Amino acid sequence: MNPFSLENKTILVTGASSGIGAKTAEVVANLGATVILTARNEERLLDVLKKLPKGEHQIIQADLTDDEAINEIVKQVPNIDGIVHSSGIVKHYPVKFISKKQIKEIYEINYEAPVVLTSSLLKSKKVNKGASIVFMSSIACNFPNKGGALYSGTKAAINSFSKTLALEHAPQKIRSNVILAAMVKTPLFDEAEKTVSKELMNKHGKQYPLGFGEPEDVANTIAFLLSLASKWITGTEIVMDGGLSAGM
């Protein structure tokens, strides 16, 4: 069997209505997987679903900051062979504007949601042996930017969570890895561009030897991490930054 194939695998993708999550749903379905897509916006989920090749794919509309919604997902999904955590938000707050309100806003969706969803799925034995879990993290955890204290923190916390998960579930051959991405051209990128201005973003882009990333670049790596081809890779961080951190 082709080790890169995803046939006979069921993959849950969060943040599947947009950007990296949406592209990942498409890429893994084309490699043979059955995909369960989740996010809040049903209309956009349906648009993504339409692009997938025929199969048993399904969508589950859910706000992952709501515990009940997470319970619903756990109830509804069949046994799965992979989880891709791509839901998340970016918000910038200079340190002196941080209070519990801002912490809650960002940690709820970027940290608590993927952690609780993963643990609930494992607890209810919905995760098959040999499954692979992928978290979308960011190089910002190693190279924070001004205003990014909270966002970088959520991603650093996810990295540690993923490593712990890898250790605890190695006996079942369940693997867990994170992707540390630099700027990828998604709606989130457009949002960031609006905050810091196009000018600054273009300047930032010049520092990438290979330019900014495309959603497909990340989705292909996620597909590899979900496949048997990566069966010896766990508890690690894969940097995808177009050469940004390679050096000057």
Add this chain to the structure above:
Amino acid sequence: MNNIGEFISTLETEFDELAPGTLKPETKFNDLDEWSSMYSLIIIALIDTEYEVTISGEDLMSISKVEELYEMVKLRMKQ
């Protein structure tokens, strides 16, 4: 936020490097020696936390003077 004077003093207290009285309604942000991308972030966060109004970096780029920012915030507070 009752008037532009109050708005300016709120801005000035957040910009530690600015001597009080530096900002005038007609001051252009770009003319400030200390102006930086950090200032945009502070202005966005300040206006969000103080007045519960969202402005983007693009909004900031579209204006140049302190009074224009004041008008923008006032207008959005009404909506």
